[in-house]
């Protein structure tokens with residue numbers, strides 16, 4: 651049993667399970683093109699940069715910064731009470747490598763653009779949702 655809040659969970663497929671289950675290894679994983687080293691998200695069997703089909707999951711550092719965010723005050727999802735922070739974070743590994751996520755471990759009024767965050771996984775069975783929390787130490 652988990653004390654994680656109710657979530658609408660993704661459909662895990664062979665094409666995306668590296669992403670949704672990487673948290674089992676405490677790793678945030680994206681597909682990466684082996685020839686040109688481009689990170690690929692959302693998952694695609696073909697590299698959008700060089701069109702190679704030689705792509706495989708790799709772990710990123712888990713660090714990110716808040717690119718933009720909004721605070722939701724509306725009860726859209728029963729069992730998932732507001733307020734909560736919906737953010738777009740960008741990973742330092744590659745310009746444009748971004749995730750839409752929730753920020754946790756911080757009061758909504760304390761969130762700032764450009765703040766440093768790191769991934770934390772919220773487990774729901776064998777799905778690990780990548781959420782982000784403030785980096786506490788410099």
Ligand SMILES: [Zn+2]
Nearest residue numbers: 683686697700
């Ligand atoms: Zn490539």
